Amino acid sequence: xxxxxxxxxxxxxxxxxxxxxxxxxxxxxxxxQILGLIGPNGAGKTTFFNCLTGLYSPTTGNxxxxxxxxxxxPAAVTVAGVARTFQNIRLFPSMTSLENVLVGRHxxxxxxxLASLFHGPAxxxxxxxxxxxxxxxxxFVGLGKAHDELARNLPYGDxxxxxxxxxxxxxxxxxxxxxxxxxxxxxxxxxxxxxxxAIRETGVAVVVIEHDTKFIFSLCxxxxxxxxxxxxxxxxxxVVRADPRVIEAYLGKPPDEVEAEVRQYAEEVAHGGPEATQxxxxxxxxxxxxxxxx
Amino acid sequence: xxxxxxxxINGLVLGGLIALIxxxxxxxxxxxxxxxxAHGEVFMVGGFASLATYRYFLPPSWRSDWWLALPLxxxxxxxxxxxxxxxxxxxxxxxxxNAPRLAPLITALGVSxxxxxxxxxxxxxxxxxxxxxxxxxxxxxxxxxxxGTVNIGSTAILMIVVSIVGAIILQTYITRSRMGxxxxxxxxxxxxxxxxxxxxxxxxxxxxTIGGALAGIAGVLYGIHITNVDTEVGxxxxxxxxxxxxxxxxxxxxxxxxxxxxxxxIKTLSGQYFPGGTQYDLVWIFVLLIVxxxxxxxxxxxxxxxxxx
Numbered sequence: 001x002x003x004x005x006x007x008x009x010x011x012x013x014x015x016x017x018x019x020x021x022x023x024x025x026x027x028x029x030x031x032x033q034i035l036g037l038i039g040p041n042g043a044g045k046t047t048f049f050n051c052l053t054g055l056y057s058p059t060t061g062n063x064x065x066x067x068x069x070x071x072x073x074p075a076a077v078t079v080a081g082v083a084r085t086f087q088n089i090r091l092f093p094s095m096t097s098l099e100n101v102l103v104g105r106h107x108x109x110x111x112x113x114l115a116s117l118f119h120g121p122a123x124x125x126x127x128x129x130x131x132x133x134x135x136x137x138x139x140f141v142g143l144g145k146a147h148d149e150l151a152r153n154l155p156y157g158d159x160x161x162x163x164x165x166x167x168x169x170x171x172x173x174x175x176x177x178x179x180x181x182x183x184x185x186x187x188x189x190x191x192x193x194x195x196x197x198a199i200r201e202t203g204v205a206v207v208v209i210e211h212d213t214k215f216i217f218s219l220c221x222x223x224x225x226x227x228x229x230x231x232x233x234x235x236x237x238x239v240v241r242a243d244p245r246v247i248e249a250y251l252g253k254p255p256d257e258v259e260a261e262v263r264q265y266a267e268e269v270a271h272g273g274p275e276a277t278q279x280x281x282x283x284x285x286x287x288x289x290x291x292x293x294x
Numbered sequence: 295x296x297x298x299x300x301x302x303i304n305g306l307v308l309g310g311l312i313a314l315i316x317x318x319x320x321x322x323x324x325x326x327x328x329x330x331x332a333h334g335e336v337f338m339v340g341g342f343a344s345l346a347t348y349r350y351f352l353p354p355s356w357r358s359d360w361w362l363a364l365p366l367x368x369x370x371x372x373x374x375x376x377x378x379x380x381x382x383x384x385x386x387x388x389x390x391x392n393a394p395r396l397a398p399l400i401t402a403l404g405v406s407x408x409x410x411x412x413x414x415x416x417x418x419x420x421x422x423x424x425x426x427x428x429x430x431x432x433x434x435x436x437x438x439x440x441x442g443t444v445n446i447g448s449t450a451i452l453m454i455v456v457s458i459v460g461a462i463i464l465q466t467y468i469t470r471s472r473m474g475x476x477x478x479x480x481x482x483x484x485x486x487x488x489x490x491x492x493x494x495x496x497x498x499x500x501x502x503t504i505g506g507a508l509a510g511i512a513g514v515l516y517g518i519h520i521t522n523v524d525t526e527v528g529x530x531x532x533x534x535x536x537x538x539x540x541x542x543x544x545x546x547x548x549x550x551x552x553x554x555x556x557x558x559x560i561k562t563l564s565g566q567y568f569p570g571g572t573q574y575d576l577v578w579i580f581v582l583l584i585v586x587x588x589x590x591x592x593x594x595x596x597x598x599x600x601x602x603x
Contacts, residue, residue, distance in 0.1 A: 090483055
């Protein structure tokens with residue numbers, strides 16, 4: 001447990017105007033670990049990813065990769081070795097699968113603007129190596145046959161896999177996946193789970209944001225729960241799953257408590273409490289239209 | 295028949311020139327969604343710079359050898375045009391990168407006026423058209439074709455060849471090279487491109503560099519073909535090139551070239567054959583533009599606008 005973490009977020013806070021999106025979030029990602037980040041909608045998970053990748057510069061705190069503080073320039077963060085995918089897929093739609101992965105390769109290639117114009121032998125070799133690596137990655141995520149397909153024409157699940165291949169092309173030490181199984185059917189979800197295990201095998205540590213708790217608990221070594229911008233609980237899946245605060249914050253209150261509340265509410269209605277009439281009576285303006293619309 | 299062929303050739307020459315300028319418009323628009331109205335002036339400055347190279351920098355003994363003088367003039371014109379385009383990007387457009395779209399557009403118009411006036415007042419004799427050296431690389435090929443004689447000058451051939459070769463090299467560069475992919479990626483989604491390690495500023499500067507070089511070369515070709523250069527041509531050909539880029543679909547290399555040739559051919563053919571002659575040739579160009587935009591608002595080869603989620 002005391003090994004140095006590959007990625008460490010130290011008390012990261014992010015304030016937008018008067019809104020505190022993240023407050024003092026710390027996180028340790030060990031080499032070879034798969035870490036799950038869960039939490040209700042609006043908990044700040046994607047904001048946290050944006051801080052990790054340099055899209056936002058944290059109001060306070062910093063992010064370290066293998067002990068070095070990451071810059072807040074996304075291109076430089078990629079070069080340093082953190083790659084990501086997006087909640088809403090952001091491929092380059094008018095480029096082929098292969099080209100998308102090759103763009104991911106950009107930072108690892110050396111050719112300058114002029115070398116690309118005069119196709120020397122070094123240029124040819126670099127381009128061929130990049131292409132081989134890109135094809136290998138497409139094969140790895142299961143898109144080996146689709147390399148000539150335009151990204152926008154790929155089926156949804158394949159687009160998500162292509163995003164992963166593109167992120168892997170940057171040779172990351174840490175891969176951040178933002179809802180990699182959103183909108184997938186059970187078979188695709190299972191394939192993604194296997195893919196993430198395979199990525200870990202290649203020596204890349206992974207952070208996954210997901211809503212599907214079953215998926216997270218069966219995938220991750222370590223789970224952190226983010227609620228309203230704060231780290232609520234962290235630990236192994238077993239610990240997190242059993243924590244009552246997590247169940248309440250993330251999954252809702254336990255059934256018996258909810259039942260008790262419903263019973264109490266029903267009683268109030270039955271006794272004609274003030275709340276009940278307020279809820280039923282819609283607000284009407286003078287023309288008799290409902291609601292506060294003008 | 296000879297007249298038709300002659301006008302087709304004239305149209306291709308004019309079209310090649312427009313296409314070279316339109317490429318700069320379309321690439322800059324593709325990457326930062328800016329209609330760089332000052333791009334026509336870059337072309338004009340390229341013409342003047344190549345003339346200045348000839349007059350002030352070439353040793354007199356080199357001037358008569360076209361194979362020596364012409365490449366040096368082209369380099370002079372292109373280098374000045376590139377420096378101008380890059381400086382323009384750095385100081386006029388980059389500070390406005392995140393401003394509302396109207397701000398850089400108005401700036402571009404302002405830059406255009408400034409450049410024109412600076413050259414008009416600063417270049418000796420530029421208040422009137424300035425002659426290029428005559429009979430320079432000028433050789434007319436004449437041949438009989440059915441009912442008459444057809445003329446094609448060496449500068450005309452050069453113009454057509456350079457524009458087509460330039461467009462092919464550019465298309466290959468954009469699709470096959472590392473920096474070309476970075477340019478396309480930045481055009482499609484700048485934020486994601488940054489996350490892939492692409493430096494947006496370098497990519498944008500490269501785009502202005504390529505556009506400027508092509509415009510500079512167009513300026514040289516214009517000068518030796520028309521045998522004079524005038525501060526007004528930047529605006530005039532800028533408008534033609536802009537129209538060509540819109541017609542072909544802004545952002546598309548192929549579109550800019552085909553749009554350029556289409557406009558060149560329509561201008562010469564309508565001037566010859568349509569009622570009203572050359573007085574109305576501009577009318578037909580814009581009629582074509584309107585008709586195309588009614589049926590294909592994104593232009594011939596453009597991609598339909600997508601709303602990004």
